[in-house]
Amino acid sequence: MKTFTNSNARDPQQAVKLARDAHAAGKAASFVAGGSDLLALVKERIIQPDVLINLRGLQNASEVTSSGGAVTIGAGISLDALSRHETIRTQFPALAEAAGSVATPQIRNVGTLGGNVAQRPWCWYYRNGFPCYKNGGNQCFSFAGENQFHAIFGGGPSYIVHPSDTAPALMALDATFRIVGPFGERTVSAKDFFVLPRQNAAQENVLGADDVLVSIQLPAAMAGARGRYHKVLDREAWTHAVVSAAVVLKMDGDVCRSARVVLGGVAPIPWRLPEVEQLLAGQRITDDLAVRAGAASIAGARALSKNAYKLPLTKGVVRRAILEARG
Amino acid sequence: MNEKLPDSPDWTRREFLAGTSAALVVAAAAAGTLEAQTPGAAPAIAVDPAVPHSTIRLTVNGVARDVEVEDRWTLAELLRDRLGLTGTKIGCDRGECGACTVLVDDQPVYSCSNLAVWMDGRRVTTVEGLSNGGPLTPLQQAFVAHDAAQCGFCTSGQLMSATALLKRNPRPSAADVKAALAGNLCRCGNYNRYVDSVVAAGGGVRSSVGGDQ
Structure with a gap:
């Protein structure tokens, strides 16, 4: 690997200062927590940091604290710990399932929630160093190229799909993100x-x-809601979602008071489906309603030359995730 | 793996292989301190003083060690190239194949995707630490009994993932084993034997496949 200096940060403010100092000195700096994604990028020379700012030693970085039903999760919690955490499993099951579905045990043991959310795309053009938008260039090679895993929603000018499993669950749970930067929090x-x-x-x-x-x-408003993260892969283990859906249903008896439906693997960001959510709100979640919700889920989708299979797949994933969330 | 080579009764296969590779790096290593743990292992590589480096204290297979590492070294590089623990294999070097799996504080991780410098204060177990030169563990014996290894390159990684599983779940089902070994690829495709071995080591008898392969 290229040479770099590892700097251990004690707290977020010190991490920010280390980054600012490095940048001010003309050095490339990267934050690193689990490192699974970051070291792969360094080895492939997609990024070439002079300084790695190690967030593994941040105090309280992996704590889960509850307050009046709301929960604050340290971004440094490992995906494995998150997937097994009692409060998350019982109160926010879609997030626990999403965290448990990531990659492999070895990656979940070191990979963090923050790193999973902020990982870079796994588009093969980006990862192989093509001069695309993500690599500082000005085109997306997938548009006229090998785009079978690329976006059917929200694409252009780049057609990457957001690779995170936890991100759709977080969006379905109305999560908020606390950021510490040079100008405070x-x-x-x-x-x-x-x-x-x-x-x-x-x-x-x-x-x-x-x-x-x-x-x-x-x-707190999302605590205790029914939830499900349904992930379809092109093999049984160890890869990113081809299509996934995080569904959260707030139920009143057998009537759905409000719903969140967010897709993974289909857009450059976790892709919320407000029309589908409105279809479910105020209704009993019947098998027929789930079919109609699935059908409505691809309104506005546009396939590229090689990923039209994602349209029927998305319909099925949404239908199944809704029924599984209903229980 | 300590069988004698037929034509060289004084050499084990490991010593022979290590010796031939040692000859290639002997000049580079001459100035460094040799820290080889495994008999006959290649001389340890030394830290390049011109490269950012750090001193860490970690426990490897029960032995506390202070080691100087280049900041860019992966844990796999530290184990293999500095400490001579070559049972840990580097396959893809990208956290995709699992051959480099070791335990850090009893949890399986990819040693190719964790920097050595991050291991300060941590407890690392490699395949050499499973039996520490003594009798094979029941899991290792089950691997032998079930012909789990074919080419053997992924085997140490499979052992480490399975060891962690058995510690958490002493009687795993075949489904439990498949989930626990999902991050360990086997290019020989001997997955069913690996699953059978681990199920058997946990005392289970149910085979993941009917009959022989």
Whole structure:
């Protein structure tokens, strides 16, 4: 691997300062927590940091704290710990399932919630160093190329799909993201945290080069809602979602009071389906309603040359996720 | 793996292989401190003082060690190239194949995708630490009994993932084993034998496949 200096940060403020100092000195710096994604990018020379700012030692970075039903999750919690956490499993099951579905045990043991949300896309053009939007270039090679895993919603000018499993669940749970940066702290809603390529084709979220994602909060209003993360892969294990759906249903007896349906694997950001949610709100979740919700889920979708299979797949995933969430 | 080579009764296969590779790096290693743990292992590589480096204290297979590492070294590189623990294999070096799996604080991780410098204060177990030179563990014996290894390159990683599983779940089902070994690829395709071995080591008898393959 290329040489770099590892700098251990004690707290987010020190991490931000280390990044600012490195950037001010003309050095490339990257934050790293689990490192599974980051070291792969360094080995492939997609990024070439001079300084790695290690967030593994941040105090309280992996704590889960509850307050009046709301839960704050340290971004440094491992995906394995998150998937097994009692409060998350019982109160926010879609997130526990999403975390448990990521990659492999070895990656879930070190991979963090923050890193899973902020990982870079797994588009093969990006990962192989093509000069695409994500690599500082000005085209998306997938549009006229090998796009079988690319976006059917929200694409253009880049057609990557957001690779995170936890991100759709977080959006379905109305999560907010606490960020520490050079100008202090700020809290950003899921709606504003993820950015489409037409807003900024080079990155997938609002995190700046000196920003640290510190924690993620789930509101009390979502605690105890029924939830499901349904993930379809092109093999049984160890890959990203071809299509996934996070569904959260707030039930009143057998009537759905309100719903959240968010797709993974189909758009450059976790893709919320407000029309489908409205279809479910105020209704008994019948098998027939789930079929209609599935059918409505691809309204506005546009397939590329090689990914039209994602349209019927999305319909089926949405239908099944709704029925599984209903129980 | 300590069988004698037929024509060289004084050499084990490991010593022979290590010796031939040692000859290639002997000049580079001459100035460094040799820390080889495994008999006959290749001389340890040394830290390049011109490269950012750190001193860490970690426990490897029960032995506390202070080691100087280049910041860019992966844990796999530290184990193999510095400490001579070559039972840990590097396959893809990208966290995809699982051959490099070791236990850090009893949890399986990809040693190719964790920096050595992050292991300060941690407890690392490699395949060499399972039986530590003594009798094979019941899991290792089950691997032998079921012909789990074919080419053997992924075997140490499979052992480490399975060891962690059995510690958490002493009587795993075949489905439990498949989930636990999902991050360990076997290019020989001997998955069913691996699953059978681990189920058997946990005392289970149900085979993941009917009959022989």
